[in-house]
Amino acid sequence: MATSMNRRNWLKASAMLAGGLTFFSGAVNTAFARPINILSGNKGKRMTDELFAEEAEEPSIPKLKARLFANENPFGPSAKAKKAIKEAMATSYQYPFMKMRELQAKIATFEGVKKEQVYMSAGSSPILLAAAMHFSKNGGTIICGDPSYDDLTHRVDGFGGKVVKVPLTSDYKLDLDAMEKLVDEKTSLVYLVNPNNPTGTIVDTAKLKAFVDRVSKKTTVFIDEAYIDYVADPVGTTLIDSVKKGQNVIVARTFSKLYGFAGLRVGYMIAQPEMVKALEGYSNGGGSISATSINAALASYNDREFLDEALAKTNQSKKFLFDLLTKEGYTYIPSSTNFVMFPLNMDGERFTGEMMKRGVGVRFWKFNNKSWCRVSIGKMNEMQAFAEAFKELS
Ligand SMILES: Cc1ncc(COP(=O)(O)O)c(C=O)c1O
Numbered sequence: 425m426a427t428s429m430n431r432r433n434w435l436k437a438s439a440m441l442a443g444g445l446t447f448f449s450g451a452v453n454t455a456f457a458r459p460i461n462i463l464s465g466n467k468g469k470r471m472t473d474e475l476f477a478e479e480a481e482e483p484s485i486p487k488l489k490a491r492l493f494a495n496e497n498p499f500g501p502s503a504k505a506k507k508a509i510k511e512a513m514a515t516s517y518q519y520p521f522m523k524m525r526e527l528q529a530k531i532a533t534f535e536g537v538k539k540e541q542v543y544m545s546a547g548s549s550p551i552l553l554a555a556a557m558h559f560s561k562n563g564g565t566i567i568c569g570d571p572s573y574d575d576l577t578h579r580v581d582g583f584g585g586k587v588v589k590v591p592l593t594s595d596y597k598l599d600l601d602a603m604e605k606l607v608d609e610k611t612s613l614v615y616l617v618n619p620n621n622p623t624g625t626i627v628d629t630a631k632l633k634a635f636v637d638r639v640s641k642k643t644t645v646f647i648d649e650a651y652i653d654y655v656a657d658p659v660g661t662t663l664i665d666s667v668k669k670g671q672n673v674i675v676a677r678t679f680s681k682l683y684g685f686a687g688l689r690v691g692y693m694i695a696q697p698e699m700v701k702a703l704e705g706y707s708n709g710g711g712s713i714s715a716t717s718i719n720a721a722l723a724s725y726n727d728r729e730f731l732d733e734a735l736a737k738t739n740q741s742k743k744f745l746f747d748l749l750t751k752e753g754y755t756y757i758p759s760s761t762n763f764v765m766f767p768l769n770m771d772g773e774r775f776t777g778e779m780m781k782r783g784v785g786v787r788f789w790k791f792n793n794k795s796w797c798r799v800s801i802g803k804m805n806e807m808q809a810f811a812e813a814f815k816e817l818s
Pocket residue numbers: 463494495546547548549550573617621648650651677678679680686690691
């Protein structure tokens with residue numbers, strides 16, 4: 425019989441093999457200076473939950489007081505979404521074909537695009553995976569920011585493609601000028617995360633649109649707008665207008681963030697119909713979303729009352745964090761998202777380990793010769809737990 429310790433060790437070893445990582449106690453693949461990669465790959469995600477369960481049995485690790493490592497929205501999902509989930513239960517023996525189309529049509533109408541331009545997916549991760557496969561074909565090169573969300577780019581190697589990472593500007597934004605200079609005939613995709621994860625920064629919209637006008641004539645531009653709902657003016661910031669102009673642009677969106685649907689799994693992309701056709705060959709698309717989640721998305725799409733309230737609470741917690749960091753003598757990168765990155769005075773691995781011992785889960789990165797902590801914005805009690813633990817270490 426496998427003892428709990430054996431199982432724990434096995435899980436840790438498996439997680440390391442799966443993603444080149446360890447968790448909590450030694451959580452970084454130093455060779456690649458990658459962060460605790462709990463979000464990379466399905467295997468990694470599954471392992472994370474199992475590791476939590478296992479670690480919870482470990483007396484030296486206290487119960488998690490603050491879950492500030494996955495950029496989730498603890499204020500969601502909305503009451504309307506929860507009600508819709510309950511209502512969908514009775515008919516959930518049926519495949520939700522019609523509801524799926526209704527959701528796709530609702531999004532298409534709101535965004536002013538054709539239905540064939542909206543590709544639904546169980547979260548946006550399957551779209552990132554589809555793009556990684558498609559644009560790696562024939563050894564294509566994918567240009568991305570560094571550091572940036574690497575769910576798409578870290579898989580490219582395995583599919584025969586290449587990644588060119590372009591360091592961020594001195595104000596931690598995507599360096600569009602440097603990226604544009606690197607586009608050549610081998611470039612199959614430019615992947616831009618805007619706002620960027622992990623830095624929380626956003627590029628100037630006019631500059632981005634002008635970049636896309638030029639670059640989309642040479643290659644496909646993919647804008648990952650996972651955090652767009654957190655910016656002051658999402659409609660004025662999105663690049664869906666560039667898709668509407670007929671440009672070779674993919675915009676990916678998710679309900680996982682401000683809608684609070686990370687566990688419900690709803691996402692979509694908007695692109696030219698032929699691009700939708702090309703990418704749908706790699707994924708089951710909306711067919712992987714459950715009836716309950718589709719109903720929840722239908723009920724809460726553009727529910728401004730809920731979204732505005734969640735945003736206000738997020739901003740309140742974010743202000744608390746900014747004030748704390750300033751008081752403790754730290755700087756931080758101004759953030760347009762539900763997470764904040766700041767430079768540490770100690771090794772990131774040690775810091776995250778010490779925070780975890782105090783029941784606070786955060787992540788770290790290493791770049792520009794520094795360790796950085798990324799804190800997701802949680803409920804006020806979670807931010808207070810962060811503050812308490814942080815003050816003991818800062
Ligand atoms: C920038 C970015 N894109 C995409 C995703 C994937 O999210 P999901 O698959 O839940 O839609 C995340 C998740 O954290 C993210 O940060």
